[in-house]
Amino acid sequence: MSTIEINAGFIPLVDAAPLIxxxxxxxxxxxxxxxxxxxxxxxxxxxxxxVVGQIQAAHMLAPVPVAMALGLGGIADRIDVLQVxxxxxxxxxxxxxxxQELRAKANMPGFLDARAAGQALISLGRPxxxxxxxxxxxxxxxxxxxxxxxxxxxxxxxxVRTVPPQLMADAISADEIDAFCVGEPWGSIAVENGVGELLxxxxxxxxxxxxxxxAMRHDYAQTQPDETGRLMRAVWRACRWLAQPANRIxxxxxxxxxxxxxxxxxxxxxxxxxxxxxxxxxxxxxxDGFLEFFAGAATFPWKSQGAWIxxxxxxxxxxxxxxxxxxxxxxxxxxxxxxxxxxxTAEMPGASEKLEGxxxxxxxxxxxxxxxxxxxxxxxxxxxxDPSAKx
Amino acid sequence: xxxxxxxVIIEQEPERAQMIIDTMRQVDDYTLHVISDFRALRxxxxxxxxxxxxxxxxxxxxxxxxxxxxxxxxxxxxxxxxVDQSDSSLTRQAVEAGVxxxxxxxxxxxxxxxxxxxxxxxxxxxxxMRTELEATKQALEERKIIDRAKGILxxxxxxxxxxAYALLRKTAMDKGRRLSEVAESxxxxxxxxx
Numbered sequence: 001m002s003t004i005e006i007n008a009g010f011i012p013l014v015d016a017a018p019l020i021x022x023x024x025x026x027x028x029x030x031x032x033x034x035x036x037x038x039x040x041x042x043x044x045x046x047x048x049x050x051v052v053g054q055i056q057a058a059h060m061l062a063p064v065p066v067a068m069a070l071g072l073g074g075i076a077d078r079i080d081v082l083q084v085x086x087x088x089x090x091x092x093x094x095x096x097x098x099x100q101e102l103r104a105k106a107n108m109p110g111f112l113d114a115r116a117a118g119q120a121l122i123s124l125g126r127p128x129x130x131x132x133x134x135x136x137x138x139x140x141x142x143x144x145x146x147x148x149x150x151x152x153x154x155x156x157x158x159x160v161r162t163v164p165p166q167l168m169a170d171a172i173s174a175d176e177i178d179a180f181c182v183g184e185p186w187g188s189i190a191v192e193n194g195v196g197e198l199l200x201x202x203x204x205x206x207x208x209x210x211x212x213x214x215a216m217r218h219d220y221a222q223t224q225p226d227e228t229g230r231l232m233r234a235v236w237r238a239c240r241w242l243a244q245p246a247n248r249i250x251x252x253x254x255x256x257x258x259x260x261x262x263x264x265x266x267x268x269x270x271x272x273x274x275x276x277x278x279x280x281x282x283x284x285x286x287x288d289g290f291l292e293f294f295a296g297a298a299t300f301p302w303k304s305q306g307a308w309i310x311x312x313x314x315x316x317x318x319x320x321x322x323x324x325x326x327x328x329x330x331x332x333x334x335x336x337x338x339x340x341x342x343x344x345t346a347e348m349p350g351a352s353e354k355l356e357g358x359x360x361x362x363x364x365x366x367x368x369x370x371x372x373x374x375x376x377x378x379x380x381x382x383x384x385x386d387p388s389a390k391x
Numbered sequence: 392x393x394x395x396x397x398x399v400i401i402e403q404e405p406e407r408a409q410m411i412i413d414t415m416r417q418v419d420d421y422t423l424h425v426i427s428d429f430r431a432l433r434x435x436x437x438x439x440x441x442x443x444x445x446x447x448x449x450x451x452x453x454x455x456x457x458x459x460x461x462x463x464x465x466x467x468x469x470x471x472x473x474v475d476q477s478d479s480s481l482t483r484q485a486v487e488a489g490v491x492x493x494x495x496x497x498x499x500x501x502x503x504x505x506x507x508x509x510x511x512x513x514x515x516x517x518x519x520m521r522t523e524l525e526a527t528k529q530a531l532e533e534r535k536i537i538d539r540a541k542g543i544l545x546x547x548x549x550x551x552x553x554x555a556y557a558l559l560r561k562t563a564m565d566k567g568r569r570l571s572e573v574a575e576s577x578x579x580x581x582x583x584x585x
Contacts, residue, residue: 042454048491052483073457135458162458164451167429174430 003034006231009046010059012039012261013165014184014271015086015212017251018293019059022231022238024254030237031230039259042164043134050217051077056224057231059085060215066309067136069327070319078218081306081332082232084210085239087298087375088203089271089291090139091187092117094179095172098124099197099279111278111285114204114380118150121179121199131163131171131180138211139181139202141312146205149381155316169193183211184271184291185263191280192267198278201287206357208296208377210305221336229340236299236341243294248272289375296362296375297347299337304353306332307387325387329353347372356385397422398506399441401432401450407517411445414509421506433459444493445510448486456493490514533571540574543581 006028010016019037022028028035038055040046043064050058065079094102102108102120109116121128132139140160148154163171168182169190180187181202190196202209214235221228241247251272252265261268270276274290277283292298310328314321334352341348350366357379364373379385398421402408408425415421424439426432429452436444436459446453485491490510537559544555563573 041449041451042457044453044457044491045448048448048482048486052486054486134454161433162455164454166451170430176431 003029003032004227004230005034005036006057006227007036007038007055008057008059008231009038009040009049009055011043011046011165012263013059013186013212014255014261014268015089015291015293016059016260017242017255018085018214018235018238019057020254020260021242021251022234025238025241027234027237027241028231031234033227033230033234035231035234037259043137047079050079050215053217053220056220056227057082057214057216060213061134061137062210062213062305063136063138063141063309063313064134065213065215065331066306066328067313069331070310070313070324072313072317073136078331079215080218080221080336081213081301082216082221082228083214083236083299083301083337084212084305085214085235085293085299086212087208087210087292087296088201088206088289089211090142090181090183090202091198091276092143092179092181092200092202093172093187093190093196093198094121095175095177095196096194096280098128098178099199109199111198111200112204112287114146114200115150117200117204118146122147122150122152127157127159128178129159129161129176131161131168131177131182133163133165133168133182135162136313138209138309139183141309142202142205142209143181144316145312146380149379149383169195172196185261185267188267188270188277189263191277194280197280198276198285201276201290203287203289204380206377206379207289208292208298208375210302213301218331221333225340228336232336232340233344236344236346239293239299243292292375297349297372298375299346300349301332301334301337302353302356303329303332303334304356304385304387307353308356308385311385329387349374353387356387357382358384395420395422396443396506397424397439397441399424399426399436399439399444401426401429401444401446401452401456403427403429403447403450407447407513410513410517411510414513415506417509429455432456443506445506446491446493447514448489448491453491456491459493484511489518533574536571536578537574540577543577 306328314324
């Protein structure tokens with residue numbers, strides 16, 4: 001079998017693991033792929049490299065392809081979502097000063113209580129400057145959703161600023177932001193540097209938020225089905241491998257290499273194990289389901305997930321909601337997922353969209369083999385999003 | 392007469408910024424500002440109120456500009472980068488050269504084309520220089536390792552320099568590895584044994 005070269009890009013984050021593991025543990029090689037990985041300094045750079053064809057695939061924020069489908073940001077081009085590569089895995093943190101202020105007011109909320117944490121922030125009574133990695137990110141969406149549901153008028157009352165993940169700790173120490181929502185290990189790095197404390201894991205705002213996806217240019221996915229299928233299977237197997245607790249240490253050791261994250265494996269392990277250190281004096285907090293790569297059909301690119309993102313974006317920038325949702329559903333390629341992963345043991349759900357937010361416990365659903373269990377996907381305020389409902 | 396185009400260059404490396412400035416000055420009359428410190432980038436750009444912002448795409452702070460271009464009105468101007476999104480070859484050239492342009496105020500593409508062309512040329516030149524420098528550095532490092540390996544062989548096997556080199560080269564060929572790799576393993580092994 002001849003080897004096919006595929007170039008893929010990623011941002012140094014713990015949830016870039018599926019691509020990195022697909023390469024390092026030989027899943028790509030088994031598919032006859034020579035997977036070459038390129039670290040990118042910023043999300044816009046990663047997106048543009050994908051659009052102009054320097055790379056064929058990328059580890060991408062789930063809302064970026066949706067935003068592009070809606071004509072927001074970047075060069076107008078169609079990027080498809082082939083599969084979800086991670087669910088949750090981000091943290092909300094505050095500067096040491098804000099943490100002290102919360103403590104002084106005696107309302108430092110519990111680490112797993114999204115409602116209390118949001119109310120505590122709002123009760124500070126001034127607009128906080130909050131850093132997110134990119135204007136189109138699950139971090140931004142969850143922040144708007146969370147504080148909006150608690151009565152803050154969004155986006156007007158929020159000062160949300162883009163700060164690249166690697167620069168988040170610097171931005172806190174330079175007093176450019178008071179709080180942040182960022183993917184690991186960069187929240188833990190802020191704690192490690194003594195400039196911030198963790199307030200909340202994002203899985204408490206929404207228990208199954210599609211965080212990163214495997215993104216590919218639409219024309220490449222259409223014209224190179226063989227390569228696309230090979231890459232999808234390699235990444236899917238990497239996700240399954242990552243879900244085995246026994247592989248955690250190996251994962252942390254591989255990710256810590258300078259070419260990938262360049263951060264000590266001990267810090268990377270916090271996100272992988274869900275055992276977070278929340279303050280610089282070493283307070284630990286265990287978070288179940290902090291970062292999922294595979295469990296609960298995490299890899300399936302539900303069209304309703306794209307529709308939810310589109311509905312949020314449309315409401316904020318004033319686009320037609322139905323048009324936006326239709327555009328987003330089209331790029332979540334459940335068809336490719338079903339075709340290309342058919343030869344694996346991947347569970348195929350009977351439907352391609354679902355109510356988002358309706359499951360509060362793991363739930364068995366109809367699938368081709370009847371073995372599929374979905375993970376809880378509740379929003380903290382209990383709202384349910386129906387992708388087919390007309391407004 | 393129209394006012395000269397006002398351009399902000401975001402570049403941490405002073406030499407690289409200077410190269411871009413030099414080229415720009417040759418092409419046309421521009422008002423140029425360089426920002427080399429990423430902190431408070433938003434405020435600094437706002438203070439200059441430029442027509443165009445040029446940024447190295449290897450800079451993480453590029454995402455901050457992405458937000459800036461969206462802030463004004465995402466629907467009227469969904470893309471402020473690369474001026475004209477229909478010109479995909481220019482976009483490709485720019486991405487490949489490692490430069491991004493963000494137009495902060497509305498601007499006709501005819502005026503920004505020479506700016507981008509000059510920036511692209513300079514970025515390419517800088518990239519070549521950096522590649523050459525790295526190649527030279529690596530060659531030097533390899534030279535040193537090979538010399539040390541030769542020394543080890545000459546002492547331990549009591550042979551001359553040419554024979555030592557020939558032995559290294561033959562081993563490399565037999566094993567299908569690079570000469571410097573073989574030399575490096577030898578040096579490492581010798582360190583372990585000494």
